[in-house]
Amino acid sequence: MQDNIGKPEGSSFQLSSTTDDKESSIMNDSDIMEAQKRCILRPFLSFYDYQDINVITGLSPFGSATSRIFDLDRLLEKDKLREKDGFPRKIKLGKLIKPAKNGTDKTIIIPSATEEKFYHWMREQDVGEGKSTGGSGEGDEGEVIGERQLRPDDEGEGEGAGKGGAGDHGMGADAYEVGRVLTEQFELPNIKEKGKKTSLTKYTYDMSDKNRGHGQIIDKKATLKRVVKSNLALGNITGKAEIDSTKMIITPGDRIYRILSRERDYESQAVVFFVRDYSGSMMGKPTEAIVSQHVYINSWLVFQYNRQIKSRFILHDTEAIEVPDFYTYYNKAVAGGTDVACAYALINKIIEDENIARNYNVYIFHGTDGDDFDSSGTAAINELVKMKSFASRIGITIAENSYNSKNKTVVENYLRKSKLLETAPDVFHLDSFRADEADEERIIKSIKILIS
Amino acid sequence: MELVSQHIKSIMEGCKERALDAGLRFDKETLEYIVTNTDMLELSPKNMIPTLYDYWLQDIQVLHGKGEYEYFPNNPYETVINTRPAISFYNDNNPDWLNVMIFYHVLGHIDFFQNNRFFEKTWDYDFKQKALTEKRMMARLYSQKGRKVDYIIEFARGIDNLCGYFDSLSEGGNFDALNLPPRVAYYFNIFLQSVKSAGMKMFLEEVERYDAIAEKDEKIKEDLFFNKILLTNPEFEEYFNKYTAEHTVSSKRDLLQFIMDESKMINTAENSWMKTVIEIVRDTSLYFSPQIRTKTMNEGWASYWHEKLFMQDDRIKGHEVAFARINAKVTSVSRVGLNPYAIGWRLFMFIEEMAEQGKISFEYNRIDDMKSRKEFAKPTGKGKDFIFSVRENFCDFTFLNRFITQDFVDKHKLMVVGQQVNQQRNTIEYFVKSRKAEDYKSMIIDSLYHPPKIQFSVTGENVLHLEHSFEGKELYREYISNTLIGIEFLWGNTVELETIELDLDEMKKQGQKSGAAQKDVKEQVKPVYAKVLYTSKYKKITKRKI
Numbered sequence: 001m002q003d004n005i006g007k008p009e010g011s012s013f014q015l016s017s018t019t020d021d022k023e024s025s026i027m028n029d030s031d032i033m034e035a036q037k038r039c040i041l042r043p044f045l046s047f048y049d050y051q052d053i054n055v056i057t058g059l060s061p062f063g064s065a066t067s068r069i070f071d072l073d074r075l076l077e078k079d080k081l082r083e084k085d086g087f088p089r090k091i092k093l094g095k096l097i098k099p100a101k102n103g104t105d106k107t108i109i110i111p112s113a114t115e116e117k118f119y120h121w122m123r124e125q126d127v128g129e130g131k132s133t134g135g136s137g138e139g140d141e142g143e144v145i146g147e148r149q150l151r152p153d154d155e156g157e158g159e160g161a162g163k164g165g166a167g168d169h170g171m172g173a174d175a176y177e178v179g180r181v182l183t184e185q186f187e188l189p190n191i192k193e194k195g196k197k198t199s200l201t202k203y204t205y206d207m208s209d210k211n212r213g214h215g216q217i218i219d220k221k222a223t224l225k226r227v228v229k230s231n232l233a234l235g236n237i238t239g240k241a242e243i244d245s246t247k248m249i250i251t252p253g254d255r256i257y258r259i260l261s262r263e264r265d266y267e268s269q270a271v272v273f274f275v276r277d278y279s280g281s282m283m284g285k286p287t288e289a290i291v292s293q294h295v296y297i298n299s300w301l302v303f304q305y306n307r308q309i310k311s312r313f314i315l316h317d318t319e320a321i322e323v324p325d326f327y328t329y330y331n332k333a334v335a336g337g338t339d340v341a342c343a344y345a346l347i348n349k350i351i352e353d354e355n356i357a358r359n360y361n362v363y364i365f366h367g368t369d370g371d372d373f374d375s376s377g378t379a380a381i382n383e384l385v386k387m388k389s390f391a392s393r394i395g396i397t398i399a400e401n402s403y404n405s406k407n408k409t410v411v412e413n414y415l416r417k418s419k420l421l422e423t424a425p426d427v428f429h430l431d432s433f434r435a436d437e438a439d440e441e442r443i444i445k446s447i448k449i450l451i452s
Numbered sequence: 453m454e455l456v457s458q459h460i461k462s463i464m465e466g467c468k469e470r471a472l473d474a475g476l477r478f479d480k481e482t483l484e485y486i487v488t489n490t491d492m493l494e495l496s497p498k499n500m501i502p503t504l505y506d507y508w509l510q511d512i513q514v515l516h517g518k519g520e521y522e523y524f525p526n527n528p529y530e531t532v533i534n535t536r537p538a539i540s541f542y543n544d545n546n547p548d549w550l551n552v553m554i555f556y557h558v559l560g561h562i563d564f565f566q567n568n569r570f571f572e573k574t575w576d577y578d579f580k581q582k583a584l585t586e587k588r589m590m591a592r593l594y595s596q597k598g599r600k601v602d603y604i605i606e607f608a609r610g611i612d613n614l615c616g617y618f619d620s621l622s623e624g625g626n627f628d629a630l631n632l633p634p635r636v637a638y639y640f641n642i643f644l645q646s647v648k649s650a651g652m653k654m655f656l657e658e659v660e661r662y663d664a665i666a667e668k669d670e671k672i673k674e675d676l677f678f679n680k681i682l683l684t685n686p687e688f689e690e691y692f693n694k695y696t697a698e699h700t701v702s703s704k705r706d707l708l709q710f711i712m713d714e715s716k717m718i719n720t721a722e723n724s725w726m727k728t729v730i731e732i733v734r735d736t737s738l739y740f741s742p743q744i745r746t747k748t749m750n751e752g753w754a755s756y757w758h759e760k761l762f763m764q765d766d767r768i769k770g771h772e773v774a775f776a777r778i779n780a781k782v783t784s785v786s787r788v789g790l791n792p793y794a795i796g797w798r799l800f801m802f803i804e805e806m807a808e809q810g811k812i813s814f815e816y817n818r819i820d821d822m823k824s825r826k827e828f829a830k831p832t833g834k835g836k837d838f839i840f841s842v843r844e845n846f847c848d849f850t851f852l853n854r855f856i857t858q859d860f861v862d863k864h865k866l867m868v869v870g871q872q873v874n875q876q877r878n879t880i881e882y883f884v885k886s887r888k889a890e891d892y893k894s895m896i897i898d899s900l901y902h903p904p905k906i907q908f909s910v911t912g913e914n915v916l917h918l919e920h921s922f923e924g925k926e927l928y929r930e931y932i933s934n935t936l937i938g939i940e941f942l943w944g945n946t947v948e949l950e951t952i953e954l955d956l957d958e959m960k961k962q963g964q965k966s967g968a969a970q971k972d973v974k975e976q977v978k979p980v981y982a983k984v985l986y987t988s989k990y991k992k993i994t995k996r997k998i
Contacts, residue, residue: 023838048747048901050792052531052557052754078508081599086991088934090606113509115606118904118929120923132885132895134795135869139884145869146788147879307900361601378810 090114154437207258215257222256230254246421270361270392271310272301273347274329276370279317279338285435286399290367291330293443298326310360312350314345318373322350340372340411344383358392364391365450370398370409370432377414388424395450398432408432453491453502456484456542460551463767467555471762475840476563481537484555486544487588499740500533500541503584505732506591507605530577532558532744534565536578539851553721553778556761563843568749570742570847573620584731593725604729607938610707612737614801616706617745620738633674635663639681640691647691702960705754705961707918707939708734716914717944730942744901748848752796756839788869788882790899801838808835825859852896858889868895868964906949916943920951922981927951938989946989950998955982 028232036254079091082372090113139145207217212226231248274294278287312324313329315334319341323329351357361433364387372380387394398409408416413430415421421428433442456464465483473479487495495502499508531554532540538556542551565571594601598782632640644650644658661680667673681688705713708730718726743750762768762775785794806812810830819825842851860866868887886892905921916939920927932949938945956981985998 012569021771022576043469048744048792050751052561052751075508075511077601080603085599085603085605087937114610114931116934117610118906119613119928119931120902120904120925121928132868133788133891133899134785134790134895135786135788135882136866137883138865139867141867143881143885144881147874147877147881223576287686353489 008253010121039375053061070330087153089215117346127396136406207260207263209259211257211259212253213255213257217257217258218260219256223254226254226256250346269309269359270363271312271356272297273297273312273314273348273366274326274345275314275316275320275364275366277317277338277343277366277371278315279330279371281334281338281401282369285438286401287370289399289433289438289443290397292438292440293446294367296443296447305375314343315339316346318342320346322346337373338368339372339374340366340368340377341379341383344387345379348383348386351390362387362390364394364398364427366395367397367399368411369435370411371402372410375410375414377411377418380411381414381420384418384420384428388427389419391427393426393451394428396428397446397450398430399435399438400432401435453485453487455488460484460542463548464553464555466767467559467761467765470624471556471563471757472560474757474761474764475836476559476757478539478559478562478566481556482562483537483539485539485541487541491720492622495541500531501535501580501583502602503580503587504736505583505587505605507609508602509606532561532565533580534571534574534739535580538562539567539580549775552765552768553758553762553775556765557754557758559761560757561750563757564750564753567844568747568847569744569747569845570621574650574739574742580646586735589728590732593729594857597725599696601729603941604726604735605940608730610670610935610938611707612733614707614906615734615737615741616709616980617738617741619706622767626660630995633670634696635692636674636677638695639688641680642695643688643691649687661839687972702996706734707906710908711939714910715943718942726942742847743845745849747901748792748796748799749843749846749851750796751792752798752800753843755793756796756800759783785866790896795852795896798864799855799860800842802863803841803842803855804835806835807831812838848900849897852893852900855895856889856893861887862891863891866892868892914945916945916947918947918951922952927954929953930931932986932992933988936986936990936993940988940991946987949986951984951986953979953984955980955997958982 026405034067075091079089082089110143116145135145137145210219210222227248228237230251234249236247236249237243259408274297275292276290282290298311301311311326312322313324314320315329315332316339323332343366351362356362374380396411396415398412405435407434412430415428415430422431429450429452433446438446455461466484468480468482490943498504522748525660538558538561540555546554547770566575590601590605640655644655650658663678665673665676667676712730713728717723718730744870759779761774762779769774783791783794783797784793785798798964803812808831809828810816810832811828812828815830816825816828819828846854867887867927868885868891869882872881872883873879874881904927905923907919908916909919911917918939936949937949962978962980983998984995985993987996
């Protein structure tokens with residue numbers, strides 16, 4: 001009996017089959033996704049969830065989330081215009097599904113929107129009773145007839161670090177999708193033109209080429225110059241006498257037009273350092289928050305600045321190491337104590353050794369829970385001061401542990417004491433939040449703070 | 453999207469004949485289409501009306517508030533739409549017998565659309581034609597005004613659930629109502645009952661006195677009647693004037709209409725096109741209103757008939773088992789959850805049986821003794837007639853409120869299921885909360901579609917003041933600000949919303965005072981409500997307690 005209740009009983013997705021032989025074909029991916037989503041949203045169905053379309057005819061009223069997006073770019077473009085018009089954005093980005101236990105889950109972005117209206121609603125958690133629904137069958141009043149897991153959406157999401165699925169290394173392709181969407185929201189700050197050496201096969205089109213005789217738009221100034229030149233040669237204009245424009249001759253060859261031109265687009269390059277604290281205290285929620293944030297940032301960079309960005313990944317506890325790829329960075333499991341300064345020192349060493357600062361913009365994103373065994377932070381501050389001279393942005397995220405409720409964390413304290421945030425507001429951005437309260441929206445907001 | 457084949461069509465014509473013989477009444481013309489999944493993508497955001505106007509958010513999965521969206525019922529996706537002729541949609545590879553079942557279901561719906569009083573306003577025109585004209589109009593406006601049209605649609609849709617559906621129903625005098633002069637109506641409806649709290653006796657005496665004045669001229673009759681009242685209640689005029697001053701502004705107009713008529717921003721030559729857009733949004737909302745208010749009845753009625761007619765149909769003998777399987781999936785009551793097909797279908801059968809045995813009568817109701825109730829039988833032979841009249845005159849609320857009785861709840865072993873957290877097992881448990889008909893009824897009625905009631909007036913310097921009539925549930929807070937910003941845009945000036953909300957800070961304080969551990973606060977503290985005022989000015993929302 002209890003099993004029955006754990007599932008969305010009588011769900012439209014079980015009903016959607018019409019005959020035996022069709023049963024398997026009707027349950028396609030989108031249905032299952034939809035069902036899973038609904039299962040998380042609601043354990044049971046109410047009146048208005050039952051619709052003829054799925055119950056009787058076996059059609060699905062909702063296309064799959066992905067197929068519904070006819071043209072995501074166009075929609076996001078529209079959404080962007082809303083901000084310009086002074087209205088809040090409408091499209092929200094859906095869940096990023098991390099690798100599941102069996103490694104089969106994919107990362108998909110689901111844009112969604114709500115139509116806000118005045119609706120009645122009861123805050124049950126505050127009024128003190130859960131929502132009631134209907135039911136039928138045996139059982140005395142007060143008898144428990146079933147149960148479900150308290151937080152079904154915790155399931156299958158993995159812990160981020162350490163627990164991620166090992167089967168699939170295809171972060172890139174998925175990241176591309178995520179990035180495509182995130183790109184609409186972010187832009188790298190303080191980007192300077194440095195070492196334009198990447199020859200990109202990216203072109204922009206402009207009306208900057210000039211052509212004599214014919215073209216698309218007449219360039220009046222250039223045409224006039226040309227006319228004067230010709231007439232000088234013809235002797236219609238002499239040095240001192242008053243210019244008589246009626247005597248001037250205009251030949252078709254004097255007309256200068258601007259025509260469409262293909263321009264090679266040069267873009268600035270950057271190196272982005274991702275730094276993550278993987279010490280013991282980071283275990284659990286803080287790691288999850290930091291890792292999700294870095295997944296977002298990395299996804300976005302892969303998409304937006306594909307060829308011009310080099311990402312470097314650094315993990316630290318009391319010792320800092322550089323790891324070769326994002327996958328390792330993302331999945332490496334937790335270890336010992338914490339020393340923030342060593343990570344910063346490693347970055348400075350890399351930058352110096354490879355002479356990165358001359359040719360690249362440097363961005364550093366550091367995620368930590370705010371613990372540092374050196375509570376004065378002298379060494380860390382020293383390293384940060386060194387960075388200040390070349391970094392375009394240093395974004396530090398502190399995902400506070402829940403037990404650290406009242407006081408500011410060690411890292412935040414010494415950062416604020418050092419006044420770096422005030423003296424170089426262009427370079428240093430800090431965001432701290434409670435790790436257990438960090439939902440997706442908060443994480444994206446945090447990214448905005450870091451790169452704003 | 454293409455019409456069904458001649459073969460299927462001929463089967464369906466046979467169904468129509470049988471349905472008409474059984475007593476259903478509907479237009480003979482219908483259209484049936486085969487739809488593919490691609491068609492569904494286009495159709496579903498438009499609630500299956502192919503000609504509905506375009507709106508960009510239709511291209512996105514519209515969620516009605518993440519985890520909470522069970523609270524916000526949306527317009528139903530029917531397999532048949534209420535147009536002239538009615539159009540229904542089918543999957544392309546259904547076997548014949550299944551199409552027959554679906555078609556009977558569809559005929560049930562069509563009969564309901566065309567005979568239930570709540571659909572009266574949709575009887576006189578063909579919505580899909582109207583929608584097509586409106587869609588073209590919108591497209592033209594869009595080419596002229598660009599994305600401004602989107603904003604107007606969005607903001608108008610933000611309050612389209614407040615359209616005065618019931619007021620529009622009573623328009624046109626199809627329902628008899630006493631047409632009293634305003635002063636007399638106020639005296640009987642408000643003054644006697646609310647101000648004076650007069651008893652039934654006095655009320656009836658006054659009615660008698662009014663009727664007794666044999667005077668043709670209304671004005672003189674009114675004066676004669678009030679002569680006596682003013683002697684004993686000199687304050688009456690004052691009360692009446694105050695009441696009329698407060699209530700004339702919004703009388704019989706819903707918020708959308710009011711904005712169209714009174715908004716200074718819209719009533720300028722350059723913005724008058726906005727009225728067209730708002731009108732279209734309002735009409736569309738009115739069109740869907742009866743459908744969402746009769747969900748349970750409509751599905752129950754259709755299920756009742758598809759079962760009955762299918763089993764009687766001689767052409768599909770041999771498919772009973774397959775039918776039973778599908779039918780059971782559709783109409784079984786779930787262990788946990790509410791299924792409108794199941795409840796509606798059972799209720800119709802229950803009512804029919806009751807009426808058949810003469811149990812829908814005063815005589816039966818006054819019997820207390822269980823045994824005599826069970827044995828009560830005064831066959832009337834009017835069971836079918838009775839459910840036909842129910843189909844004509846009831847909507848979900850009246851239907852469920854009137855007919856869910858203890859007999860019904862007991863018969864189908866229905867119950868209210870509650871939820872509680874089990875900390876040890878880290879689960880949410882479901883338990884049988886109640887088997888009382890009253891509880892079951894109020895649980896169902898609580899889950900019915902019921903938009904908030906918002907009254908409005910203009911105060912101060914052209915400020916639109918909205919007042920939410922609190923009915924035990926607060927407004928969903930996350931949506932308030934954006935909705936208000938939308939109204940502010942349409943109104944062209946500051947908008948206020950007065951409503952009642954749980955005072956969470958106060959509750960926390962009380963929780964601390966009583967010394968409860970943090971976890972138990974929610975369970976121990978009684979809800980405290982406070983009146984709050986939201987103000988939307990220059991797209992900025994502020995909120996304060998009043």
